[in-house]
Amino acid sequence: MGLGDDALVLAQRLGEWITRAPQIEEDIALGNIALDLLGQARTLLTYAGDVEGRGRDEDALTYLRDEREFRNVTLVEVPNGDFAVTMARQLVFSAYQCELYAALVASADPTLAALAGKAVKEVRYHRDHATQWVLRLGDGTPEAHVRMQAGLERVWPYVDELFATDLAVEALPDVAVDPASLRPAWTAYVEGVLADATLDVPAPTWHARGGRAGLHSEHLGHLLPEMQHLHRAHPGATW
Amino acid sequence: MTAQPGPATAAEREPGLEDELLARFDAMVADEQRVEPRDWMPEGYRKTLVRQIAQHAHSEIIGMQPEGNWITRAPSLRRKAILLAKVQDEAGHGLYLYAAAETLGVDREDLLDLLHTGRQKYSSIFNYPTLTWADMGAIGWLVDGAAITNQVPLCRCSYGPYGRAMVRICKEESFHQRQGFEILHTLAHGTPAQKAMAQDAVDRFWWPSLMMFGPPDADSPHSAQSMAWGIKRFSNDDLRQRFVDMIVPQAQVLGLTLPDPDLRWDEASGHWRFGAIDWSELDRVIRGDGPCNAQRMERRRTAHEEGAWVRESAMAYAAKHAHDAVRSPAGAEGAAA
Numbered sequence: 001m002g003l004g005d006d007a008l009v010l011a012q013r014l015g016e017w018i019t020r021a022p023q024i025e026e027d028i029a030l031g032n033i034a035l036d037l038l039g040q041a042r043t044l045l046t047y048a049g050d051v052e053g054r055g056r057d058e059d060a061l062t063y064l065r066d067e068r069e070f071r072n073v074t075l076v077e078v079p080n081g082d083f084a085v086t087m088a089r090q091l092v093f094s095a096y097q098c099e100l101y102a103a104l105v106a107s108a109d110p111t112l113a114a115l116a117g118k119a120v121k122e123v124r125y126h127r128d129h130a131t132q133w134v135l136r137l138g139d140g141t142p143e144a145h146v147r148m149q150a151g152l153e154r155v156w157p158y159v160d161e162l163f164a165t166d167l168a169v170e171a172l173p174d175v176a177v178d179p180a181s182l183r184p185a186w187t188a189y190v191e192g193v194l195a196d197a198t199l200d201v202p203a204p205t206w207h208a209r210g211g212r213a214g215l216h217s218e219h220l221g222h223l224l225p226e227m228q229h230l231h232r233a234h235p236g237a238t239w
Numbered sequence: 240m241t242a243q244p245g246p247a248t249a250a251e252r253e254p255g256l257e258d259e260l261l262a263r264f265d266a267m268v269a270d271e272q273r274v275e276p277r278d279w280m281p282e283g284y285r286k287t288l289v290r291q292i293a294q295h296a297h298s299e300i301i302g303m304q305p306e307g308n309w310i311t312r313a314p315s316l317r318r319k320a321i322l323l324a325k326v327q328d329e330a331g332h333g334l335y336l337y338a339a340a341e342t343l344g345v346d347r348e349d350l351l352d353l354l355h356t357g358r359q360k361y362s363s364i365f366n367y368p369t370l371t372w373a374d375m376g377a378i379g380w381l382v383d384g385a386a387i388t389n390q391v392p393l394c395r396c397s398y399g400p401y402g403r404a405m406v407r408i409c410k411e412e413s414f415h416q417r418q419g420f421e422i423l424h425t426l427a428h429g430t431p432a433q434k435a436m437a438q439d440a441v442d443r444f445w446w447p448s449l450m451m452f453g454p455p456d457a458d459s460p461h462s463a464q465s466m467a468w469g470i471k472r473f474s475n476d477d478l479r480q481r482f483v484d485m486i487v488p489q490a491q492v493l494g495l496t497l498p499d500p501d502l503r504w505d506e507a508s509g510h511w512r513f514g515a516i517d518w519s520e521l522d523r524v525i526r527g528d529g530p531c532n533a534q535r536m537e538r539r540r541t542a543h544e545e546g547a548w549v550r551e552s553a554m555a556y557a558a559k560h561a562h563d564a565v566r567s568p569a570g571a572e573g574a575a576a
Contacts, residue, residue, distance in 0.1 A: 008316075015310040015323060019303045019538060022546020024330050027303065031327040035320060042316050059315050083549050139559065140552025147548065230314045230372055237430050239314040239372075239422075 001052075001061070002166070002212050003100075004044030005072035008062060009220070010093060011037035012227055013080055022083055029129055033090070036122040043115050063231035067220045074208040075158035077220045084137055084144070084151030090130035092155055095190050096162045097123040099182040108174035131193050138197025149199055156202035161209050162186075168212075268469045273399035276342040284468050287461070288398050289343050290359070291470065293350045296336035298362035300354075301535050303329045305369040306378060314372055321418055322375060328411045335407060339400040355540050363521060364447050366529030373426050373433075373440035379419015381441070381448040381486065387412050388482040389452065397469030420489065427493050434494075441490070442498045449513070450521045452479040458518075480510055487511045 014034035021027040045058040056064075075093055080086045101123055104116035137148040163183045169176040194201055208217065231239075260279045267274065274280055303326050310326065313319035337347040353359040364382050369375070390409050396402040426437035453459060453475040465471035473481075490497050501514030523529065 012311055015319075018310055018323075018326055019307040020542045020545075022542070022549035024300065024333055026546075026549075027330045028327050028334075031323055031330070035323045035327070038316060038320050038323065042320070045316075062316055063314075083546065136553045136556040137549065140554075140556040141548065143548050144552030144555075226311050230312055234314070234430060234432060237314075237433055238425060239318055239429075 001045070001048040002071035002168070004041050004048055005070050006076050007037040007044065008041035009070070009072045009223065010076040011041060012223055013076065016080055017086065033126050033129065036126065040115070040119050047111050059231065063228045067216055067224055068214045070214060070216065070220060071212050073158070073161050074211040074217050075155065075162065077217055077223060078155055078158060079219055081151065081154060082147060084147040085154050087130055087133040087137065088148070088151035088155045090126065091134050091190060091193065092159060094123050094126035094130050095186050096182065098127050099185050100177060103177040103182065107176070112175065134193055134199070135197045138194070138199040145198065148197070152199060153202045157204040157206050158208045160207045161211060164209060166212055268397050271469070273402065274397050275399045285343055287465065287468070287470065288401065289340055289345050292336055292340040292401055293353065294360050296333045296340060296350070297354045297359060298365065299329045299333035299336060301361040301365045301539060304535055304538055305365055305367070306375060308369045309372060309375055325415055325418065328415070332408045332411070335404040339404045342400045351543065355543060357536065360525065362451060363524045363529065364451050365535060366524050366532045367444070367447055368531050371436050371440060373423065373436040374444070376419050376422030376426060376437060377440035377444040379415050380423055380489070381444045382451070383412050383416040383419055384486060385448045385451040385482050387416060388478050388485065392472035395472060420493070423493050423495065427495055438495050441495050445498050446516065449479055449516055452482065454518065483511045483513050
């Protein structure tokens with residue numbers, strides 16, 4: 001459910017960009033990435049609902065849970081900020097998803113393995129898109145360099161949480177992937193991009209934690225009501 | 240037809256040449272042949288097409304806003320995914336159309352500038368707000384329905400690049416129209432509150448949709464020329480009638496009414512007759528005094544201005560790397576000397 005929530009919340013954030021992007025091609029690219037993530041979220045949440053066995057489908061899980069029940073990492077709820085913050089968040093998260101899905105392809109759970117096999121292609125495209133922009137902003141104009149570095153500083157406090165040991169994972173060692181095991185490959189990729197982009201790896205003094213346990217930042221409590229209000233206003237309706 | 244010299248120089252060098260070129264152009268259009276970017280064309284034809292294609296492109300781009308307004312609030316994940324894909328399609332249509340306009344010797348950047356400074360228009364329909372989820376259905380069904388009625392004949396437009404862009408666009412638009420119908424159908428067959436929401440949306444979008452076909456034929460001074468040039472195939476009023484004839488039976492299937500007490504079937508003509516359109520409202524919205532004109536323009540300008548540093552950095556990066564690519568294979572010595 002945590003992975004589904006990650007994709008769902010980030011898709012919601014990217015959806016906020018539509019009609020606000022720096023160029024029309026980016027409206028399309030961000031919409032495309034949001035759509036891929038939404039597709040991943042739908043598969044994962046539907047599956048989570050089946051496994052849970054309480055009759056909750058993707059919409060019940062999306063629209064009828066409160067923030068204390070969401071299991072996403074805090075990174076994905078970070079507000080969009082400027083384009084550099086969004087691209088920093090995309091680089092961090094898509095590089096994480098690339099490693100995660102590549103590892104999940106070998107999961108003992110056939111549904112998760114199949115989802116990962118499909119999604120790994122999507123997230124490679126997402127990672128490439130973010131990489132290209134981090135290079136262009138980091139190694140472009142001086143203003144963009146400053147903004148890109150600031151974007152990295154904004155999102156780096158959320159990095160450690162991605163690799164924190166997840167209790168659900170300890171219970172299902174063959175099915176899930178230990179996030180800590182993904183970190184070396186993630187670090188090699190991301191630090192390589194930052195070096196090419198002439199950017200520094202931030203060293204934050206505080207770190208987010210607790211998203212997987214439903215302990216979020218204050219941002220999620222604003223994102224969910226916007227997403228959920230219409231669905232909640234018409235209980236039981238079909239759309 | 241082979242490439243022709245530019246019109247100004249050709250006409251200056253050889254008096255009478257322009258008449259000959261014009262005669263050949265007229266014959267070509269009359270013969271339903273496609274005019275291509277390198278063919279000679281009258282300056283008026285070029286200008287009319289640039290204006291029409293650019294305004295069409297602007298409409299796609301501004302038209303992302305009323306629907307983009309509901310992406311974060313769509314009531315199911317399936318609907319959210321469909322809406323995201325639709326708004327992406329609209330951005331894609333804008334890009335095809337700017338590319339088609341560029342074959343006429345203008346720059347997309349300049350056209351966007353004309354939009355941002357209010358010197359070129361976009362469709363007046365996008366100056367109406369999307370107040371409820373049902374507006375996503377009404378826009379798909381009515382607004383996209385009107386757009387298709389207008390645009391299908393443009394697939395045979397005399398200017399090749401525009402006609403080909405329209406073929407691709409119309410395919411996606413008719414898909415969107417069906418999706419809009421399906422949204423309304425679900426609402427109209429849902430709870431009483433959902434049905435009321437659907438009816439309210441149709442009530443608000445019906446008349447503005449009829450206005451999308453432009454002024455009545457008697458007040459449409461450029462139509463005759465556009466028809467002679469093969470840009471336009473049917474008059475505004477003919478297309479409007481075709482749209483009404485298509486929509487009324489669909490409204491009956493939906494179980495929704497259209498807000499026109501004068502709407503009635505006319506056996507003699509085989510058409511649905513409809514009430515008088517309040518053209519003063521269209522005039523007002525076109526002049527900029529519609530509910531969302533200022534908001535739509537501000538969003539577009541803000542996105543463009545706030546994105547300037549991103550575009551500049553991409554250019555700077557490309558310039559740096561073009562330089563590197565030239566230098567590095569040859570070695571640094573060559574470049575230094």
